[in-house]
Amino acid sequence: MVGNRKDATVHTPGGPKTAKVVPSAFRGDLVLLKVDGLPEDGQILDPASARPAEGPYYAIGADIARREVRVFEPGELILAPAEGADLGRLHVRARMQPGVSGGALVDGDGDLAGIAVGGGDGRYEAIPVSAIQLLLQQRESPEATRMTNRLGINFAACATAIDSVLAGERQEEALGQLSKTCKASSNHGQLLEAGRLLAQAGDFDAAISLHGQASDQVPNSINSRMSLLVSLQLATRFEDMTDHARWLLKAAPDDPQALRFSIQSGVWGGDPELAEAGYRALLKADPRQAQAARRFIDSAPPAPRRR
Numbered sequence: 001m002v003g004n005r006k007d008a009t010v011h012t013p014g015g016p017k018t019a020k021v022v023p024s025a026f027r028g029d030l031v032l033l034k035v036d037g038l039p040e041d042g043q044i045l046d047p048a049s050a051r052p053a054e055g056p057y058y059a060i061g062a063d064i065a066r067r068e069v070r071v072f073e074p075g076e077l078i079l080a081p082a083e084g085a086d087l088g089r090l091h092v093r094a095r096m097q098p099g100v101s102g103g104a105l106v107d108g109d110g111d112l113a114g115i116a117v118g119g120g121d122g123r124y125e126a127i128p129v130s131a132i133q134l135l136l137q138q139r140e141s142p143e144a145t146r147m148t149n150r151l152g153i154n155f156a157a158c159a160t161a162i163d164s165v166l167a168g169e170r171q172e173e174a175l176g177q178l179s180k181t182c183k184a185s186s187n188h189g190q191l192l193e194a195g196r197l198l199a200q201a202g203d204f205d206a207a208i209s210l211h212g213q214a215s216d217q218v219p220n221s222i223n224s225r226m227s228l229l230v231s232l233q234l235a236t237r238f239e240d241m242t243d244h245a246r247w248l249l250k251a252a253p254d255d256p257q258a259l260r261f262s263i264q265s266g267v268w269g270g271d272p273e274l275a276e277a278g279y280r281a282l283l284k285a286d287p288r289q290a291q292a293a294r295r296f297i298d299s300a301p302p303a304p305r306r307r
Contacts, residue, residue, distance in 0.1 A: 001031075001102065002021060002031045002033075002152070003152055003155055003156040003159065004149070004152030004153045004155065004156040005021070005152070006020065006021050007019060007020055007021065008021065008033055010033065010035050010038075012037075012038060012039055013039060014037075014039060017035050017036070017037055017038065018035075019033035019034060019035040020033065020034045020035075021033060021148065022034050022139060023139065023144040023145040023147070023148040023149075024135050024136075024138045024139045024141070024144050024147070024148060025138040025141035025143040025144045025147045025148075026131070026134055026135040026138045026147070027086070027087065027147065027151070027186070028086075028087045028127060028131055028134075028135070029087075029117065029127065029187050029188060029189065030115065030127055030131060030132065030135050031148075032135055032136070032139070045104060045106065045110070045111060045112035046111045046112065047111060047112050047129045047132070047133070048106075048107045048109070048111035048112060048113040048129055049111075050129075050130055052077055052080045052081075052090060052113070052128070053077065053107050053108065053113075054076060054077050055074070055075065055076035055077045055092070055093075055094075055107075055108070056074035056075065056076060056094070056107075056108050057074060057075055057076070057077065057090075057092045057093075057094040057105055057106065057107055057108075057113060057126075058071050058072065058074050058094055058105070058106050058107075059071075059072045059094045059095060059096045059100050059103060059104070059105055059116045059124070059126075060072070060100075060103050060104045060105075060106060060116075061096070061099060061100030061101070061102065061103025061104070061116055062099040062100065062103065063097070063099060063100075064097075064098060064099040069103075072094065072095045072096065072097070072100065073094070073095045074094055075092050075093025075094035075095060075122075075124070076092065076093050077090070077091070077092055077093075078091040078092055078093060078123060078222070078251075079091040079220040079222075079251065080220070081128055081130075081220065082218070082219035082220040085217070085218065085219050085220070087131075087188070087217050087218060088128070088218060088219065088220060089114075089117070089125040089126060089127060089128065089188075089218050089220070089221065090105065090113060090114050090125065090126040090127075090128050091123065091124070091125055091220055091221065091222065092105065092124050092125075092126065093122055093123070093124065094124060095124065096116050096118050096119060096124045098118075100116050100118070101116055101117055101118045102115065102116065102117075103115070103116045104116065105126040112129055112132075113126065113128065113129055114126030114127050114128045114129055114131075114132075115127045115131075115132070117188075117189065118189070119223055120223065121223075123222050123223055123252075125218070125221060125223070151185075151187075154181065154184045154185040154186070154187075155185050155187055155190070157177075157181040157184070157185070158178075158181045158182040158184070158185040158187065158190045158194065159190070160181075161174060161177040161178040161181045161182065161194070162178065162182070162190065162193055162194060162197065164177070164178075165178055165197050165201075166197070171201070175197075175198060175201055175203060175206075178194050178197060178198060179194070179198060179203070179206040179209070179210065182194035182210060183209070183210060183213065186213070186217065188214055188217055188218055188221075188224070191210045191211070191213055191214035191217070192210075192211065192214050192223070192224060192227050194210050195207040195208075195209075195210035195211040195214070195227060195231060196227065198210065199230065199231050199234055204231055204234050204235035204306075205235065207231040207234075207235075208228065208231045208232060208235060208237075211224065211227045211228035211230075211231050212228055214227065214228070215227075215228050215244075220251070222248065222251055222252050222255075222258070225244055225247065225248050225251075226248070226257065226258065226261070228244060229241055229244055229245060229248070229261045229265075232244070233261075233264070233265075235306060236303065236304055236305060236306040238264070238265050238268035238269035238270075238303060239265075239269040239270060240269075241261065241264075241265035241269055242265045242266065242269045242270075242271045242274055244261075245258075245261040245262040245264075245265040245266070245274060245278070246262065246274055248261060248262065249262045249274070249277060249278055249281060253281045253285070254281075254284075254285045255285070256282060256285055256286045256289055259278045259279075259281050259282040259285060259293075260278070260282070260289075260293070261278075262274050262275065262277065262278030262281075263275045263278040263279055263282070263293050263296065263297065264296075266278060267296065267297055267300045268300070268303035272297075275297050276297070278293070279293050279294060279297060
């Protein structure tokens with residue numbers, strides 16, 4: 001919403017207000033705005049505990065279809081931010097949809113747990129409240145202005161490259177810029193989108209690089225790990241899939257798509273124990289799909305070669 005601008009517009013019941021970007025050395029996908037004249041009766045949320053609760057969590061944000069801010073259906077915690085991951089996220093089942101990104105994620109007590117950033121397929125993510133506190137602390141860093149400018153410039157460059165590819169403009173040149181600029185932006189959402197576009201264009205190595213960067217940045221993101229596995233699958237790098245598929249089997253044991261990755265990579269990546277573990281989990285999650293999986297394990301065709 002801000003990119004590399006130094007100001008922004010905040011819409012309030014009393015009309016739009018001009019906001020100024022406050023520099024911070026925080027490296028994540030979060031921007032602090034200073035606004036004069038906000039409503040005096042506006043709701044200020046208290047921060048939740050640093051230790052994530054099991055749930056329920058609620059996303060609060062704009063419902064574009066209804067043209068109103070609303071509270072969405074609650075959901076439980078899937079995974080807390082990975083330990084040691086500076087840019088880790090809260091992973092929840094609290095529903096989000098387009099327009100909710102940038103809204104609040106609150107816990108069952110109504111305290112602010114994080115900032116919603118989206119997701120899908122019942123797996124949603126939020127920047128935790130600890131990152132907000134870090135954003136505030138790092139306003140005092142001597143690197144604040146330089147970091148804010150660099151992140152904004154790189155974000156805008158990646159967004160332009162994504163738009164060029166989607167518009168079909170000078171595809172080869174645009175794809176090259178996409179890989180370079182989005183790697184530099186290190187923005188989680190942009191890494192996933194750019195990697196998807198590169199995979200569609202057949203540049204699997206570049207897609208794997210970006211999706212791997214996204215997974216390293218947010219290690220507990222099931223969606224990121226699935227994107228990486230798809231790129232590895234398209235590149236027919238089945239042995240490289242096994243460690244990620246094993247992690248996914250543990251993190252999402254009820255998800256048929258995750259379990260299919262473990263079975264396929266186990267069979268074609270030379271890890272029969274992984275394939276059998278995936279089959280046992282799929283037998284519980286979806287017995288009908290498990291029948292086809294059993295046939296694949298017992299009489300799999302040769303692994304496809306890279307196109």
